[in-house]
Amino acid sequence: MSLTLVIAAFLTIVNLSTPILLAATGELVVEKSGVLNLGVEGMMLSGAIAGFAVTFLCADPELADKLPWLAAAAPWLGVIAAAAAGALSSLLFGFMVLTLGANQVASGLALVIFGTGISSLIGTAFVGVAITPFDSVFPESLAAHPIGRLAFGYSPLVYFAFLMVAAAGWFLNRTRAGLVLRAVGENDLSAHSIGYSVIGVRYLSVMFGGAMAGIAGAYFSMVITPLWAERMTAGRGWIALALVVFSGWRAGRLLGGAYFFGVFMWLELFAKANGFATILPPELVKIFSFLPSQFWASMPYLMAVIVLAVMSARGRGGAEAPACLGKPFIPDA
Amino acid sequence: MDGKPRLQLRGVTKRFPGVLANDNVSLVVRPGEIHALLGENGAGKSTLVKMIYGVLHPDSGDILWDGEPTPIDNPRSARKLGIGMVFQHFSLFEALTVLENIALGVDAKIPQNLLEAEIRRVLDLYGLKLDPRRIVSTLSVGERQRIEIVRALLLNPKLLIMDEPTSVLTPQEVEQLFETLRKLSAQGCSILYISHKLHEIIALCETATILRAGRFVAECDPRRETSRSMAELMIGGNLKEISRTPGRAFGAEKFATRALSLPKIGDFGMALKEVSFSVRAGEILGVAGVAGNGQNELMEALSGEVASPDQMILLEGKTIGRLGPTQRRALGLSAVPEERNGHAAVADLTLALNGALTARRRMGFVTGGLLSLSLARAYAGKVISTFTVKALGPHSTAGSLSGGNLQKFIMGREILQEPSAIAVSQPTWGVDAGAAAAIRQALVDLAARGCAILVISQDLDELLELCDSLVVINLGSLSRVMKVGEASIEEIGLLMGGVHGDPQATVEMTEALQHAH
Numbered sequence: 075m076s077l078t079l080v081i082a083a084f085l086t087i088v089n090l091s092t093p094i095l096l097a098a099t100g101e102l103v104v105e106k107s108g109v110l111n112l113g114v115e116g117m118m119l120s121g122a123i124a125g126f127a128v129t130f131l132c133a134d135p136e137l138a139d140k141l142p143w144l145a146a147a148a149p150w151l152g153v154i155a156a157a158a159a160g161a162l163s164s165l166l167f168g169f170m171v172l173t174l175g176a177n178q179v180a181s182g183l184a185l186v187i188f189g190t191g192i193s194s195l196i197g198t199a200f201v202g203v204a205i206t207p208f209d210s211v212f213p214e215s216l217a218a219h220p221i222g223r224l225a226f227g228y229s230p231l232v233y234f235a236f237l238m239v240a241a242a243g244w245f246l247n248r249t250r251a252g253l254v255l256r257a258v259g260e261n262d263l264s265a266h267s268i269g270y271s272v273i274g275v276r277y278l279s280v281m282f283g284g285a286m287a288g289i290a291g292a293y294f295s296m297v298i299t300p301l302w303a304e305r306m307t308a309g310r311g312w313i314a315l316a317l318v319v320f321s322g323w324r325a326g327r328l329l330g331g332a333y334f335f336g337v338f339m340w341l342e343l344f345a346k347a348n349g350f351a352t353i354l355p356p357e358l359v360k361i362f363s364f365l366p367s368q369f370w371a372s373m374p375y376l377m378a379v380i381v382l383a384v385m386s387a388r389g390r391g392g393a394e395a396p397a398c399l400g401k402p403f404i405p406d407a
Numbered sequence: 408m409d410g411k412p413r414l415q416l417r418g419v420t421k422r423f424p425g426v427l428a429n430d431n432v433s434l435v436v437r438p439g440e441i442h443a444l445l446g447e448n449g450a451g452k453s454t455l456v457k458m459i460y461g462v463l464h465p466d467s468g469d470i471l472w473d474g475e476p477t478p479i480d481n482p483r484s485a486r487k488l489g490i491g492m493v494f495q496h497f498s499l500f501e502a503l504t505v506l507e508n509i510a511l512g513v514d515a516k517i518p519q520n521l522l523e524a525e526i527r528r529v530l531d532l533y534g535l536k537l538d539p540r541r542i543v544s545t546l547s548v549g550e551r552q553r554i555e556i557v558r559a560l561l562l563n564p565k566l567l568i569m570d571e572p573t574s575v576l577t578p579q580e581v582e583q584l585f586e587t588l589r590k591l592s593a594q595g596c597s598i599l600y601i602s603h604k605l606h607e608i609i610a611l612c613e614t615a616t617i618l619r620a621g622r623f624v625a626e627c628d629p630r631r632e633t634s635r636s637m638a639e640l641m642i643g644g645n646l647k648e649i650s651r652t653p654g655r656a657f658g659a660e661k662f663a664t665r666a667l668s669l670p671k672i673g674d675f676g677m678a679l680k681e682v683s684f685s686v687r688a689g690e691i692l693g694v695a696g697v698a699g700n701g702q703n704e705l706m707e708a709l710s711g712e713v714a715s716p717d718q719m720i721l722l723e724g725k726t727i728g729r730l731g732p733t734q735r736r737a738l739g740l741s742a743v744p745e746e747r748n749g750h751a752a753v754a755d756l757t758l759a760l761n762g763a764l765t766a767r768r769r770m771g772f773v774t775g776g777l778l779s780l781s782l783a784r785a786y787a788g789k790v791i792s793t794f795t796v797k798a799l800g801p802h803s804t805a806g807s808l809s810g811g812n813l814q815k816f817i818m819g820r821e822i823l824q825e826p827s828a829i830a831v832s833q834p835t836w837g838v839d840a841g842a843a844a845a846i847r848q849a850l851v852d853l854a855a856r857g858c859a860i861l862v863i864s865q866d867l868d869e870l871l872e873l874c875d876s877l878v879v880i881n882l883g884s885l886s887r888v889m890k891v892g893e894a895s896i897e898e899i900g901l902l903m904g905g906v907h908g909d910p911q912a913t914v915e916m917t918e919a920l921q922h923a924h
Contacts, residue, residue: 257500259513264498268512269483393917397501 080351081220090343091119093290093307093356095235098321098328099242100286105318106246106261107279108398114287115311116189117160121192121288123148125156126295126302129205132302134304138388146209149208149357153231153292160288161172161281163189163268172273190305193326200302207300220372229297231289236329243325259396262403287311297404309375319385322394335374342370366397411440411474412564413597419468423455428454429469429617430621434774436614441588441598443608446618447641449809451600456568459599460492461485491559492568497551501544505554508543512558525789529560533587556587566597567823571837573607579697585611598682600721603839605634606868610755619643642841649844649872651851658688658874660724661859662740662828666727667719668901669708675702679708685861686828691850694863694885697903701883702747702832702863709830709861710742718921722828723735743817745836745863747810748789750885752818754806758798762806764785781877786823787816794845798908804886811842818846828859835869846872859917867899879903 097114098265104111129152131137138145150256167185170176211219212226212231246252258265258275266272294306307379315334320334321327420427429451436442448450457463461479469476472488479485485492500508506523513522516623526539537553542556548552552572559567565648570586573581588598588611602608608615611630617640619625625640663685671678679701686692696702707713709720711732716765720728722740732742742748752761763783763839767773772782786800794815798808805813821829834850835843850873854860863880864870872876877894879886887904 216548246889250510251505256503257507260500260502261498264500265511267498271513 075215075250078220081116081224083091084224086343086349087333087336087340088228091228091341092232093293093298094310094314094317094335095239095290095328095332096231096293097287097290097311098317098332099165099235099238099325100283100290101284101314101318101326102321102323102325103242103246104279104283105254105399106259106323106396107255108396108403109171109276109280109399110166110182111167111185111187111280111283112315113164113189113311114283114314115289115307115309116186117163117284118291118294118307118311119162119189119193119305121156121291121300122307123196123291123293124288125198125292126157126205126300127156127200128195129296130150130203133206148206149296150226152205152296153289156288156292156296157285158288160286161284162194162283162286164280166285168277170400172280174238175404178400178402186311196303197302198306203302206295206298207296211330213285229293231293231297234289239325249406256396259398260396262401263405266403266405271314272405276403279280287314290314292337295319313374313378316382318332319395320381322392323396324394335377338370339376340374341373342367345370356378408903412436412471413440413473414599415469415471415474416455416459417469417471417474419455419458419465421451421458421463422437427621429465432621432795434616434623434633435626436599437596438565438597439592439595440590441600443604443612443615444599444601444618445603445608445615445631445637445641447603447841449620449640449839450618451621453570454621455490456599456601457571459485459491459566460568479632486562489562489565490568490582491562491564491566491573493555493570495570497555499543499551499554501542503543505537505541505543505710506537507540508554508835509539509558509561513561521755525561529557533560533590535583535587545568548582549576549583552576552580556584564596564637566599568599568601570601571603572600573604574604581607583906603626603843605629605637605840606636614913617641638840641649647853648678649848651855653862655855656828657688657690659856660685661688661722662686662830662861664709665719665721667708667715669704669706669713669715671704672713677883679704679706680886682880682883684861684878684885684888686861688827688857689854689858690876691854691862691874693870693886693891694861694875695867695870695877695899695903696865698865700880702865702880704883706742706744706830706863708834709740710744711740733768735766737824739769741765741821741824741826741829743821743829743831743834745832747813747817748806748879752805754815755804757787757804758791758796758804758808758816759787759801761786761816762790762801766824767819769826771865772825787820788821790816790819793823794849809839814838815842815846818849822849822853825856826858828861829853830861831865832863834862834864834868835866843869868895 076239076379099117101111101114114242129148132148132151133145161287163185171178171183208229211230216222216226254270255275258270258272262272288361291307295302317335318333320331345362346367351359412435414436416432417633418431418433420431430453435734444452444455458465459479461481461484470479471477471778477488479488494884500511506519506526509526510519510522521631523539530537535553537550537557540773543551543554572584576584592598600612609632610627614624614626615629615637617637619641627637629637664682667677667679667682677700682705684692694705708715711730715728716728717726722738725738727735727738727740748754759780759785763772763778766786767778770786774780783800788798791798791801796816796819798816808816818834834846838846840912850860850862862870862873874891875893877889877901879902
């Protein structure tokens with residue numbers, strides 16, 4: 075395998091892993107507070123269309139003449155819009171499960187359907203148009219060097235994702251607010267009786283999770299392919315959910331887990347591009363080309379199923395989960 | 408000591424819809440006094456204490472603090488006055504460390520390293536053993552209680568309220584707790600001690616206030632009373648002693664295990680090692696031991712929740728190790744697990760259905776795969792009336808019953824099936840004196856009808872009162888069988904082996920047992 079190939083593979087894997095890392099970081103915080111929001115996919119799609127639409131509209135050529143700064147800031151405004159859209163849609167979920175005490179699983183699934191629907195509806199106006207993605211935040215010369223690209227060749231959102239994983243880990247384990255959040259997820263009744271606002275903490279967590287999922291969605295529509303396509307997040311929200319379980323609800327392990335899934339997502343692209351022909355002897359290529367590309371496309375999902383099955387078989391699947399995960403909080407009168 | 412009481416209640420009344428929980432109750436706690444608050448379940452102890460701690464507010468009457476009428480609006484203002492409380496059910500966060508748990512409960516924001524130093528100081532001061540860095544889920548019940556105590560002590564309380572603190576502790580832990588409380592009292596901290604266990608109150612308290620049905624009944628000096636006299640004040644009548652026919656002869660072996668060995672399950676499990684016992688018809692065998700020495704594992708193996716090699720468990724000579732709970736019940740082996748809600752009974756189901764869950768086969772509720780609800784209701788009704796369960800009827804949900812009443816229902820459900828053998832774990836855990844006596848009597852009567860009974864309990868007094876013979880479980884193995892009349896408390900204490908064979912703990916345990924008797 076040539077060096078170029080390795081570098082290209084590495085870049086692709088980081089690229090593909092970033093959205094699930096972003097979404098999983100948000101979901102980790104949500105679940106640590108005791109709420110199971112299965113609607114990650116829906117919030118990602120809301121964020122994807124909001125980010126795309128705002129970037130496109132802000133970069134409108136007519137506007138750009140009058141307000142050049144707006145066009146320059148368009149992708150950033152897009153990301154902010156994506157975060158806002160994700161948080162807003164999560165508020166809908168929050169209202170149902172926190173204020174009304176609705177079932178979290180059903181409400182989360184409803185949120186997926188809602189996000190899919192509303193993003194398709196808004197998206198019809200944006201089919202076939204393109205946006206200008208982020209500029210590199212580093213000098214061209216750094217990113218141009220093949221090895222330099224490994225460190226400096228990514229979208230700013232990649233660095234943001236790293237930062238957020240570290241920040242989430244620090245917040246949860248090192249700050250008093252994080253301690254309160256974990257306490258709420260561990261034993262809501264006790265936290266309530268001590269005098270913490272369980273519902274308040276959970277609303278904030280849910281909104282953070284929504285914002286992170288929104289940004290994860292924007293990564294698809296603004297970085298991976300700067301085009302709008304319906305359902306373009308392609309089920310990655312579900313992988314993000316699996317990743318949280320896979321990490322054992324620990325921020326540090328999210329990173330490794332994201333790249334684990336990233337490798338399998340990369341394999342699909344690699345197989346589609348007939349990459350096996352470039353690295354394997356012809357006899358083996360025959361075997362691999364026998365497998366349709368759909369097989370490789372299904373691999374990350376298959377791995378998610380296998381990982382979750384293995385983890386619960388080891389009897390650890392639930393042991394590390396926040397004790398109140400998915401249970402509605404009903405304070406006694 | 409000055410004349411002013413630390414805490415005084417004058418004519419406190421609290422009414423809930425349909426219930427008069429406290430009716431004109433008065434109480435005086437002097438500085439440094441260990442004051443017992445006694446009463447059966449539902450006598451209004453919890454309501455009274457909740458008013459002192461500011462969780463509830465009296466409808467009428469005064470609370471005086473250091474002689475001044477002081478309204479207590481909420482727990483925070485109670486803590487400000489210097490009132491600390493250790494609840495019966497701990498409000499702990501299992502996945503967090505001891506330190507984090509305490510940090511969450513402290514009103515003032517103290518940096519964690521300062522808090523840790525403060526915690527260590529309090530631990531040293533009162534000779535409490537606890538590692539602030541441990542995760543709570545790895546701690547024993549006694550250690551968990553210490554967290555709550557430390558949390559209360561950090562506030563330098565002038566009054567510490569303990570709500571049934573020993574109901575979940577081992578004898579050794581109880582003695583450690585008493586030492587701490589005596590130290591506190593010597594330093595001038597008053598203690599309001601709520602308990603059912605009368606011998607503990609006699610050993611610990613200087614004054615006792617007795618409540619019955621929400622009313623003040625008497626104030627007495629427990630050191631001058633007997634368990635019996637106080638129990639009679641509590642229930643307002645004569646306490647029935649267990650009556651048994653003297654000189655009963657036991658029948659043939661009915662229920663036995665033969666070198667029952669099972670590997671441990673999970674991180675906190677305990678392997679069973681060659682457990683052999685034999686219970687004859689009419690015999691009650693007690694299994695004593697410190698919690699976590701294999702009691703749960705033994706219970707699961709006997710009930711059939713965990714299967715074992717077939718020949719290891721015998722019921723009336725038949726090997727049943729491989730059978731599941733339903734098949735064992737059909738053959739006449741009943742089991743009552745320790746946990747009432749969620750294990751012995753389903754809280755959201757009616758009593759009729761809860762009865763049907765274990766009695767449907769033996770009592771013939773099922774015909775052609777269909778459950779007869781009318782038979783199930785009738786059976787539940789019979790259990791309710793036979794065992795004087797306080798419930799609205801067979802349609803009440805199990806969760807709506809108080810602990811003692813639900814336990815009576817569960818015991819009754821099994822006993823009326825006339826099992827040929829029964830395994831019972833903690834039959835009177837958290838049950839008030841009257842209900843506990845009724846449950847014990849029912850077990851003795853069942854044995855008299857020829858049932859072989861195995862009782863697992865951490866309450867040694869209960870086992871000594873109830874059983875014909877006794878074994879001790881330690882680290883998953885059983886001791887030799889002792890006849891109750893001949894067993895010495897010292898030997899039982901030694902066999903219990905303290906905390907997993909730690910020799911020092913064994914000594915402490917033996918001392919604790921000597922103190923307790």
